[in-house]
Structures are given as structure tokens and as C-alpha cells.
Amino acid sequence: MPPAKPALKPGSCRILCVGHAALDRIYRIASFPAEPTKVRALEHVESGGGMAANAAVAIARLGGKAELWSRVGDDAAGVTIKAGLKAERVDVRNVQSFDDARSSTSAVIVDDRGERLIVGQRDTGMPSSTDWLPLERVKEMHAVLGDVRWLEGLRAVFTRAREEDVTTILDADLGAREVLPELLALTDYAIFSRPALREFTGHAADAPDLGPALDKVLSYGPLHAGVTLGEFGYRWHERGALGNLLSGHVPAPKVDVIDTTGAGDAFHGAFALMLAEGHPIQRCAEIASAVAAAKCTRLGSRAGLPRRTAVAALHERTD
Numbered sequence: 001m002p003p004a005k006p007a008l009k010p011g012s013c014r015i016l017c018v019g020h021a022a023l024d025r026i027y028r029i030a031s032f033p034a035e036p037t038k039v040r041a042l043e044h045v046e047s048g049g050g051m052a053a054n055a056a057v058a059i060a061r062l063g064g065k066a067e068l069w070s071r072v073g074d075d076a077a078g079v080t081i082k083a084g085l086k087a088e089r090v091d092v093r094n095v096q097s098f099d100d101a102r103s104s105t106s107a108v109i110v111d112d113r114g115e116r117l118i119v120g121q122r123d124t125g126m127p128s129s130t131d132w133l134p135l136e137r138v139k140e141m142h143a144v145l146g147d148v149r150w151l152e153g154l155r156a157v158f159t160r161a162r163e164e165d166v167t168t169i170l171d172a173d174l175g176a177r178e179v180l181p182e183l184l185a186l187t188d189y190a191i192f193s194r195p196a197l198r199e200f201t202g203h204a205a206d207a208p209d210l211g212p213a214l215d216k217v218l219s220y221g222p223l224h225a226g227v228t229l230g231e232f233g234y235r236w237h238e239r240g241a242l243g244n245l246l247s248g249h250v251p252a253p254k255v256d257v258i259d260t261t262g263a264g265d266a267f268h269g270a271f272a273l274m275l276a277e278g279h280p281i282q283r284c285a286e287i288a289s290a291v292a293a294a295k296c297t298r299l300g301s302r303a304g305l306p307r308r309t310a311v312a313a314l315h316e317r318t319d
Helices: 051-061 076-087 135-140 151-163 180-184 194-201 211-218 263-276 281-295 308-315
Strands: 014-019 022-028 043-049 065-073 091-098 104-110 116-121 143-147 167-172 189-193 224-228 234-239 245-250
Touching: 014 051, 014 135, 014 151, 014 263, 022 076, 043 051, 043 076, 051 065, 051 076, 051 143, 051 167, 051 263, 065 076, 065 151, 076 091, 135 151, 143 151, 143 263, 151 167, 151 180, 167 180, 167 194, 167 263, 189 194, 189 263, 194 211, 194 224, 211 224, 211 234, 211 245, 224 263, 224 281, 234 281, 245 281, 263 281, 281 308
Parallel strands: 014 065, 014 143, 022 104, 065 091, 143 167, 167 189, 189 224
Antiparallel strands: 022 043, 104 116, 224 234, 234 245
16 A cells, blocks of 8 residues: 655645535524424524535645545535635635536534534436546645545546555545445545444444454455544554554544534545645544544534644643
8 A cells, every 4th residue: 555645845735635515504503302393593604515525625724735526516506615615725626517417505403512413415416427537637646535425536536546656545434335345445544434334344333342343444455444433532453564453542632512514524634634744643643633623613514624723732632
């Protein structure tokens, strides 16, 4: 497996994010009702969303050069999605707007404990072809991060990245169990959500020992298999240079949680950037956990994403 290409300085790292971009409408309420009724929102925000798009914004906030390859509809939501990304200095030249397609949108309901109900809409008729992607540019990247919401694009980009010895990081979420073996064979760093790890491996993701589940992921080819555990931090297993098995865990910083929407996306983006900068895995996980925690302190998937100068203080707030 290729190591991340070293960059001369943090601001020179180029990270390609491939996958989902969306528009989120997020409402904070005091608590979820016991039965359907009318509930007054305490707060409401409209925010860009989507796994790869949120990760790209996290990277840009931390000083990296983020580029997004994604699909939206040629509609008002698509215009808003692209404008929000441009405002964050994410390169959107290859966010393609398709005629007669609908951009992804979500309604997110968040209670005062940070628990969420997400109602999402994705256009199943969105063109999936990849012939418009400039795959020759993959070799210019220090790392490629992809989610599972656009499998054709992810497969094409990860295949080219493997040919060009560019490091690949997979955001492994729910809904891709059947294709994950193929994708993991093209992946260097596989980072699962807890529910996705349970879905793919069949191991109880709330069990005290997640080692067997992570080892199963490694058996498909990645160098590194990890799982984000929310308030319990991040745990990983990986294969060492001598074929030995290494493991690690970092706790999550303690923060007042307002909204966890997009926390996993923030983790993936920060982890990819730190990896591209050449940091050890322990440090990558620590910084990524701090970035994800900072995101949780604000309503919306991007409002809490920190600049690099704010990360150090959060990193110190661990047990």
C-alpha cells in the first residue's frame, strides 16, 4: 500500500473528495414528541451537506487544497450547494450540474441532546456515468477521499489512484455492503461508522472488543481499518511494515454537543489532510477527533468546523 505523498508544507496538500453533495435544512427542537404532532423549532439553519462535500469543507478550513468531484441537479438547490462550497474555497470545477435532475436535500431534526432524525432525498435518476471526469488529474493529488453515495465515480477514481500510487481513504457508511469487498481492495485507509461496521462484518459494533470486526475489514486488503465511535473516540487496527498487527485508540475531546450532523464527515476530511501532510496515524486520529468534536458544538454540518489555529486547544480536552 502506498504511503501518503509528502507535502512540502501544510498549505500545499491537495486532497480530492469524491461523492455526495447536498443541501441540509436543520431544525433544533427541545425533544422528540411521543407521537406525531406540531413542534416549534428553537433554531433553524440551511447548510450545505453531503459526506464528501462536508469533508472537503473541513479540509479547506484547515488550510488544505480541497477539490470535490460530485453531481447535483440543475436546480435552485444545486446552485446553493455550489455557491456554499465556493465560499469555503473548495474547487468545484468538477461538480457537474445535470439537466432534469434533482439535487439531494435533507431535513434534519435535532433535539437538545444532539440526537438526530434525518429525512433525505436523493434522485435515483441522477446520471451515474463517469466519462466526464478528468481522471488524468488524480496523479496530482496527495490523497483521495471517497464516500459510497456515488459508487461509479468512487470506483473509477480509486482504480486510477491505485494505478498512480495515490493514497485512498474510504468513508464506509451504511448501504454499500455488497460492493464493499471490491472497494476495500482499492482502499488504503478504510474508516467505518459504527453502524456500517456492524452491517458489513456482522460483528456487534457495541461489543467491548471491536478487534475481530476491524480484522475482518483488513482481510479485504486495506492497510488500515478504523471505526468512529462518537463520544468514545476512534479505534483502529492496521498492518505494520513487517506484517504485524498494530492497534490504537484515541478518546474524543469533551464538548457540549449541540448537533452531531456531519461529525463523521469532518473526521474523514481532517484525517485525510493530516495523512497527506505526513503525520503519524496517532496524530491523524487525534486531530480528526478534535475537528469532529468542534463541529458538534454548532448547529449544522459546517458551522462548527474549526480553522487550524483552533484545533490545538480542542485536542487538549481529552481524558
